[in-house]
Amino acid sequence: MTTMIGLFASLVDGLLVGSVYGLAAMGISLIWGVMDVINLTHGAMIVAGMFSLYLLVDTLGVPVYLTLPPIFIGGLIVGIALYWIAVHHMIGQPPLMSLLSTFAVNLVLIGLGTAKWGTVLFNVPVSLPGASIGRYTFPGTHIAAALLTAAIAFLLYLFLFHTRPGKAVRAVSGNREAAELVGIPTTRMLAFAFGLGVALACVSGMLIGTLFPFTVLSGDAYQLKSFVVTVLGGLGNPAGALIGGIAIGLFEGLTAPFIPVNWTLVFEFVLFVVVLIAFPGGLLSLRLPRRAG
Amino acid sequence: MKRFCVIALGVASGAILIASPAFAEDTITIGMTLSKTGSLNVDSVAEYKGSELWRDQVNKAGGIKIGNKHYMVKFVDYDDQSQGSRVQQLYTRLIVQDHAQFLFSPYSSGLTATAAVITEQYGKIMLDGGGAEGKIFELGNKYLFQCITAADHYLTGAIDALKEKTETASIAFVYSDDPFSKAVVAAARKQAAAAGFKEAMIESYPPSTTDFSPIINKIISSGADVFMGGGHYPDGATLARQLYDQRVKLKQTTILVAPDSPKFKSLGDASLDVTVPSQWEPAVTYKPDFGPTPKEFAKAYEDAFHTGVDYHAASGYIEGLLLQHAIEQAESIDAEKVAAQLNKMDVSTFFGKYKVATGAKDHGLQEAHQMVLAQWQKKNGELKLEMVWPDAAKTSDFVFAQR
């Protein structure tokens, strides 16, 4: 029944959407890699991005894709604030403690969100001309989201590897004491890195908001997906997260034409658990040398 | 001065006490939960408003009359957040703490089933205007009465309308994995096969799905030219939009529930030509044995709430109207007597016919009410929901063409 073109269309669409999942996961991965903290406010931050998109477009009439920069900056600020509230005390303690503290903050944020907006479905209508192959169409929004994701990933790479602050962040994640000895203000760098991770979450939320409708509770599902992706790519490896996202997207695209959509979730979570148990460094760690620490 | 006040107070209270019996009101308390929040909120709130309209009209006319007494209608309601776990707790509270004598169902089959467990345990009558699935009525319930067409017949009209247009068609059945949609499609498949149509594909999706592109790609691959399915408002609306965005070539797109809401119009071009099986449309020509005519109901609703009317609102109203009629016929609010009335009533209202099954295996299942098929069409540049089937009731011709 499914032709080659059909399969190709499915794969390409999987790749497009998967890259956005990868972007979402990069936020978790960065924070985990730099400071050994698993950020469970991630879901709430994705939702924050979605709602910021909605509010900016609906109330202020900002053109959809122009909301990206302010949302990024907003995320950065909120992230830094979150760091000081919930995370700073937990640095150096077992990751479980920061897991719980960020989890607590997540409860508060989602609770406040549902109190304000209930669980009503919100939608930001975006129409862009898509691309077609035969009878299959790739919605323009999917293409735009993927392109923006690529751009952001590239910018992040440039930042981390070719700028002073970026290198400082990497230094802190490698060896905090050494970084301190060299005169890097580590605490500020940690706060900044956390802010960066949250900003990535918000922006991915914004992009997802251009693709699908959402509620205050949507963040949970994407947070879970982010974890699956992050674990696949290796906690602490942002590049791996992006690749993991694309891999999940391709996996979904590959299986969707052949098995009922309902089963993909089962596979993903089983894969998640298996990878956690068997390859804690992520699937990529099979080929590349394990990160120290 | 003080003594004067005390005496005056005493006289005043005495006067009030003597005078009050004349103003004493009996009330009938009706309990229900609705989905003020949660995914079912759009449809549920519309249904609630319909019930409210009925209550306000009845109270304005002096209440429900039994013999010499007038009973004002009072609602007690809670938000079930579209969640089954809250429903049981809340219905128990409605019966035990709020002393509700009658209940209206929550919105949707799943929630109605959960609520029915409680109302049956306490022997309280519940009018079901929001749960279409037939399975609920196979569980041995005695006090549950369905006012709307059962799920099995939801898509009968769509299939018959299709048969009038073509002998061959390839149908893609894609539906939400919830009790209602599953029951609808299960019955529809059989009816489609009996009508000689091909089944291009059949698949369900989790109700919370927002990304339909994998399934839509499958629909395209299957070569289907007709789509039937959906679920409730959120997924139905999203499906409609994404089917449009991915330019799927369909001659008929029938989506459950969602397109009937006035909100669906906001999808713009994506809503064009989408058909929906409807429990009721304003333009139906049923002649009521009692209660308002379709036009009167529609106008009253729009005047009261300043928003378009849909079949959910009508089903909310009909729950109250049928209960009122049963109470008046029984001349009592005793559950057994009212239930006996609801069992034997065979009537016609603005909403259509009402008659329930009374056998042990399907007690309470609605047998007489029928669906109509409505379609979004552009008239004078404006999107309007027109009735296109059955022929006797239609306001416009069924548009059957590639989008």
Added chain:
Amino acid sequence: MLDAGTILRRPFFWIVAAIIAAFAITPSIGQNVELREDLLLAAVYITLASNLNLILGYAGYVNFGSIVFFGLGGYFTVYFVSVLRWNLVAASLVGGIAVSVLAFVFGLGILRLRGAYFALATIGVNEAVQAFVTNFGPWGGGTGIYLSTELFMPLGGPAKALWIIYYALVGIMGLSLYLSFFIKISKFGLGLLAISGNEDAAAILGVPTPRYKAMVYCISAFLPAIAGGLYFFKSAFIQPSDAFDLNLSTEAIVTAMLGGQGTVIGPALGAYLYEELRGWLLTSDTFANFQLVISGALLLVIVLFAPGGLMGWLYRQWPTLKKVLE
């Protein structure tokens, strides 16, 4: 050591008995159905929190997906009763055992993980099971299983059945508290606490850590599974989204930590107070979900400043309390 004499002499044994009696007797006076519904939910929450405490408070492993035992227990019981026509007692007991066996199997895989990895894995297990059950035809898939009213007849009809189930759940709650108590004062419990303190050191000192971890994970599954069976039988309807609701897991963690993890009465107290708060907020339109905000805020405070929870604070104020309220 665990001998009858020692146990009966500890005041806490009698305190638990008093709690069980209170739960059983107060709604029975005047057949107060409202109070019964309220206390029923409280009993369920207490059961979940207490059993979670075995692995969270004693062994120091955060099980984010503890609800999976409750849900699976519910499904097994409902399936046995409706399809195989077993009676409720047999169904729930076998369900409890089946879930413990499954817990053992899951445990084999995920108990090698530590700390945060373990926590994430438990979420994965819950989600995978939920996704699987949603597709599993014999268990009704996404639509779930309905129980017809006639299944309540062996218990004397729906009204009577609700009372019987209530007493049964109170019994399960009581067993959970006693289980928690006995483990705490046993060698097994000591081993668990050692694992929580420093697992590697414990292993070196001779605590059979893998075995203990597997045991506690299995044990923590048994009573919640039975509770789930009873609860969903009472509801006469089970579906995946209700059975595997991560929110309930969350609430179990929050209440256990709020009350004071690692103590016996702490999680029970936390669960009870939380359930009362939740019930109170249930009917308030604006604040219907506020119990999550409040508990989130409290959890944050506890994690940051007072990991001992309510009992930790109480113990500091009145140290003698430790001997009485365990």
